[in-house]
Amino acid sequence: MSYRNQLLKREKVFRDPVHNYIHIQHRVILDLIDTKEFQRLRRIKQLGTASFTFHGAEHSRFGHSLGVYEIARQICDNFARNFPSQEPGDGLWDDSERLVVLCAALLHDIGHGPYSHTFEHIFHTNHEQITVAILTSPETEVNHVLRRVSPDFPEQVASVITHDYPNPQVVQMISSQIDADRMDYLLRDAYHTGTEYGKFDLTRILRVMQPYKDGITFSMEGMHAVEDYILSRFQMYMQVYFHPVSRSMEVILEHLLKRAKLLYDRHALSESFIPHLLVPFLEDDFTLADYLKLDDGVLTTYFIHWQDSSDPILSDLAYRFLNRRPLKSAQVTEDTKDLVPILQKKVAAVGYDANYYTAINNSFDLPYDAYNPKAANPKTQIEISQPDGSLIELSTLSDIVAAISGKFTGDERFFFPKEMLAETTDNLFAETYDSFQQHILNGTLIHTSD
Amino acid sequence: MSYRNQLLKREKVFRDPVHNYIHIQHRVILDLIDTKEFQRLRRIKQLGTASFTFHGAEHSRFGHSLGVYEIARQICDNFARNFPSQEPGDGLWDDSERLVVLCAALLHDIGHGPYSHTFEHIFHTNHEQITVAILTSPETEVNHVLRRVSPDFPEQVASVITHDYPNPQVVQMISSQIDADRMDYLLRDAYHTGTEYGKFDLTRILRVMQPYKDGITFSMEGMHAVEDYILSRFQMYMQVYFHPVSRSMEVILEHLLKRAKLLYDRHALSESFIPHLLVPFLEDDFTLADYLKLDDGVLTTYFIHWQDSSDPILSDLAYRFLNRRPLKSAQVTEDTKDLVPILQKKVAAVGYDANYYTAINNSFDLPYDAYNPKAANPKTQIEISQPDGSLIELSTLSDIVAAISGKFTGDERFFFPKEMLAETTDNLFAETYDSFQQHILNGTLIHTSD
């Protein structure tokens, strides 16, 4: 039997806390899981700094990737059973697409590195480009497995991830406003954080999902389940992903790496503090192999070293990151943005380098949007199908979704050292602290009359 | 108010997936959580190599330590409400013991390092001694916090952990056959692995727990809940903790560290492969500060380097550990132990160094034991209290507990490379493989007639 169609003699399962079991049926999938690039995902936390806020959220991208695969597998099973294509172009499901879907689902995050968001910001890497590289570079084990399927299979899988694959059903299953990726991470992050917000009725959504010629639609009877999913996602953003403490730890991480880069550039790091595995990135000249050596533990290992550095900022920020010493923050609006430099001066006045101990950080998300051709990044809107086959866009049917549709949600915050909120009696900097604190009310920056 | 009695203005909570919330009421507890020694537990996985078998089990010792604290807190609340001591020696609960209990619960695992079991085996460290050292050495942040309570408070907390504290209620709450530690880890490990086995009725057990002069007892109405807890523990050992794949990964880890030590001792590691933070341990001359720099990520960072080593065993074992390439195994009994050297020779014959690619590993646990003064390590038996106040030892009441009482459960396994189970047709080593395989039936070593 061809490698493409080779099924395991007996289905293999992985016990999973979210989906109970992950079912592996294809030899190709098992081989992909066994690659070193995929195993590496065990060493990269799914939620980065969020575990500083929700201590249960220590799960890695490995389990999430399996989970996305499992949801995609269940969708394929449903489509193959209930909506099998009879002839090309009938808008139903062609199950020969299954393997490309499963591989894309499993591998969609394979390019992620440690604390990707922050890392990319400092070192100008891009996890999506790296994903494509891992799939298509002949040097990787992943590419080796994919090539055994067919010479162009690596590019096919990559094109699903880059949204260039011709079949929109395949693309939307992996990447759309309601896809296997988002459905898994909401449930998984909710499970590990121990919050309820991310829960929605996955089984019901999978039941009402249907293929049609331009992608995927949801039947009317499941409209409220889809609505509930959108709201769960909104809640997870508001309550978990945008939590100020996690963002504060990201700020510290970013400033720590920025400081290390500065010191490296100035040759101010002595040999024992040089982060050898990061040097290609500090030099801005790295290979895929360099990238694949990185993980969360590599970074924290350097931070452990840096705690002993003689550079007070490097050692302090490393200490703060390792030992969870977040900055405090307050919300900033357009009206109060002018206060930021003033407050930074006050922070500097009590002895902190404002470049490293203050920051502006914004976190916004578009919980849902109907298709908007003028948008920077137009979204595939969610279509609800009526019994007679006609389609209606979700926010047309749901007042609640309409309420958040097209609106960026989140906030912009000013971060500063906790010490700025100290009691102001009997203190050398009492006056500075006091004037700083007058600009914060109910967690928000405010102008004062003086 | 004294530091000892200082309560937070408003209770602080940590969201926890197992207990919903961890409630922090004392300033001392919050300060302990903020120490760098305690924060370090975030970087040490609770179950070591078990996440290679159950991918959800990536949780750290940090959450477990909070969980043990929370259970101990709930026990104290129950005892203080329902069984408050009226006069010294009445066998009831003296709530002035609360702080020492909470601190011991929180800190009982603070001496753990990365992959403790294996690490200790190779480097002769001892996490219990280190726990005591962290509590009592003036150099630690933990000691600094504890000393603020009273000069002898660090030693008091340490004596709970070493079982030397005079009040047996306090000791048994933290360490006995049914204590806050075990109750938390069973529930937490069950949660993260996604198995059901470890679940038992915590709330009911906490309700039937009672202090008495010699420790802690459980009222008769809760006997079956206690029995169920014993069985949950038994099941977790059989199905999770003793899983052959996790043990195989431990074998690989142990052999990897053993190989590194040999190479280091022989000065055969070139500079870029020297594990600087491990050197004090390789030299068998380490300080507490050296120990506290270690975590899971430090070890795997060295393994990432070692993959590129020119020593084929070091690089291969590092690859196998990082990328989950377990050995296979079969059960060994007294009767078949003689086969091990024979099989090791066959493994060597096909080209593997049997010192690094085979192992005998046994995992046994005593699920429950009544007090047995002749035992190497006599256990505090579980006492069930009758309505008239008399006590009956658990296994007297439960046939099921009696069935496993005093019996070590587990198995001894022989580990070897997966390749030994290869198909034997068309293969250079066909004959060797074949003769090897004839000694394995139903996952167990057997003698053959030839």
Next chain:
Amino acid sequence: MSYRNQLLKREKVFRDPVHNYIHIQHRVILDLIDTKEFQRLRRIKQLGTASFTFHGAEHSRFGHSLGVYEIARQICDNFARNFPSQEPGDGLWDDSERLVVLCAALLHDIGHGPYSHTFEHIFHTNHEQITVAILTSPETEVNHVLRRVSPDFPEQVASVITHDYPNPQVVQMISSQIDADRMDYLLRDAYHTGTEYGKFDLTRILRVMQPYKDGITFSMEGMHAVEDYILSRFQMYMQVYFHPVSRSMEVILEHLLKRAKLLYDRHALSESFIPHLLVPFLEDDFTLADYLKLDDGVLTTYFIHWQDSSDPILSDLAYRFLNRRPLKSAQVTEDTKDLVPILQKKVAAVGYDANYYTAINNSFDLPYDAYNPKAANPKTQIEISQPDGSLIELSTLSDIVAAISGKFTGDERFFFPKEMLAETTDNLFAETYDSFQQHILNGTLIHTSD
């Protein structure tokens, strides 16, 4: 000790699937649970006909009443610990209100009878008036218990339920847009139906609840948890409480009782079909004792008899109710209301009495409303408290809540026999069926061109 303050020697618990345990501490509460009026709630299903749609939803009002009590108890515990009143009028919690709260919580539904909504419609009973009667009539066991607390205690408890009690904190705990009643039924109905929609973060909401002088408020950090509760409630209404099949079974029940009343009034029921326990209601001359004899089983016992009646409508409707033969339905809008009489004629044309086999039924709910003095029934709005103590109404803070605030949600449906949707080939009434069916598209009535 006075009866009012008498605590049980040891707290008594009821195992509860939603709250794990219900904790009973007061003798008064235990005595109330033991009254026959309260025990009777075991025989009245919480959700009436909903179990015909969600078969797990067979739970009674008994468990719900305990659950409301338990939530109220937890709120009192929280308020007593964290917000104890120091002096009258300080807006904090006066724990001497606890007993009246607990009793009102436990007894708030005690006046409910079988399938209340439908029953009240036909027989002009009113469960709220009956609740007050049960509390205040000297003939009940409940009144007997309450009177032992103090002579005016029955009236005090009743005044909480009628919203006349002076302390708004007490009233809002039991009855407001976010009260112990609603919080329990959402969680409990979600649990028993097996849906996820009703789940929200009860623990967190209880943590952020605070008393203030005009009632109860929620601190800003919990705003999203409150928002999520509003949405859960909205989802439960949309997906469970307004389910067309359950409403169809209510329609059948109503028509069945209506038919029985007609036959009774006409003396057309023979002796063996006379529903003796219902006679006082058929005669519109009933006592409290008559009412307290009714339960779900009494009604269905008469239906079992009626199945054998010679009146074809009575026996058929009884059969349909007992054996779940729902009517079908389609949504009606203002625009299509004119079609109803036309369609009813078609139903009549194929032989059904349209008075009994068709119906218009609407189910609407106001998911949330800010205080609106012009409303028929102005709501206590949900107030979110800021760190500086100021209050902001919920929909001001939440776009999502604003989207549904003040809008009645639900639909109006036309019910008709399933047979009207039969295949129209080879059928005596093919033409009628066909013309009927042309007026239904996508589950909604439509006008057609002809």
Next chain:
Amino acid sequence: MSYRNQLLKREKVFRDPVHNYIHIQHRVILDLIDTKEFQRLRRIKQLGTASFTFHGAEHSRFGHSLGVYEIARQICDNFARNFPSQEPGDGLWDDSERLVVLCAALLHDIGHGPYSHTFEHIFHTNHEQITVAILTSPETEVNHVLRRVSPDFPEQVASVITHDYPNPQVVQMISSQIDADRMDYLLRDAYHTGTEYGKFDLTRILRVMQPYKDGITFSMEGMHAVEDYILSRFQMYMQVYFHPVSRSMEVILEHLLKRAKLLYDRHALSESFIPHLLVPFLEDDFTLADYLKLDDGVLTTYFIHWQDSSDPILSDLAYRFLNRRPLKSAQVTEDTKDLVPILQKKVAAVGYDANYYTAINNSFDLPYDAYNPKAANPKTQIEISQPDGSLIELSTLSDIVAAISGKFTGDERFFFPKEMLAETTDNLFAETYDSFQQHILNGTLIHTSD
């Protein structure tokens, strides 16, 4: 297409709290669910009087029957996918057996009536015989549906339930020591009582189940999951099914029906207290149609009437049953059985008719037994299959199962009025109470020295 093979155009689902969804694929199954005999199960509680102890346990036999069907369906799916028969007699699964399995699973409890255990004891009915009658009597709707499959299909389904069906795989799936029936009721009863004890790993057990020529076996890797299931069952018996309060309510029910029968036999029931639907049973001359009119509500409706009876025993016992006034109890052993008549005299001495206010009740279960040809009712033992295909009986492999294998577990209890435990000071019957109480220690009858 033949009725036997007719599949629904689209699978229909019922939302279920235990299995999430029940999947209906065959027209036959949907038609069976719609029969009046099956719908009647909605009005019969699964656990009878247990809801007096665990108030959540109000679920009916309807949901359980669907659940057994669903588990059987999943087993068939697994067998059909992984173990399809290639030729007759190969010991693998012949999927043409599927429909008979599904029907037997769905209908296995259809003969149950209200409070079966007690009812059968008084009225000498037998729910298993009635099940067969419902399947095979031409008068039932169930028979009508089954006959449409084939004329002998009703008898085939019946023979599965009576264990006479030739294929042992089919019989064991529905009725053995680990069957779809038991697996569903443990999970469902655990869910609704809110206890954890009944939980076990259903998914894993279903995965390791395999057909073989003499029935069903479980592969070795799942041995501990099977062991855990046996223990869950044991725990549910000990903690839920044998709960003394539920048994006490059964005693009251039995005595109430016994009293009614006596009064009826003596013509001492006036017309308004005659339980018309029970008359055929009181006369010991009933038809299947008579039986099918009974449900829980019919019985309680008569009890509501009987509360007003002038017979003090009838009215008191009816009051006690409706309003949950259990008797108290103490354990009886062989040694103390002689005390029972003595204690009954004391109960009589204070004014209770000992025939109605005392009882001996025993509840025993055999949690597991290996096949024992000498047993009254030999059990199909649980076989564990080894990798080489050999079978080993479960208790041979598990010390824990061996510990309870073949041992009847439970207890015998003496029930008596709560008043016998009254405080004995200042009381007319103080001396009698006192001497009664001296015979009870730690919940067990004891001899005293006097």
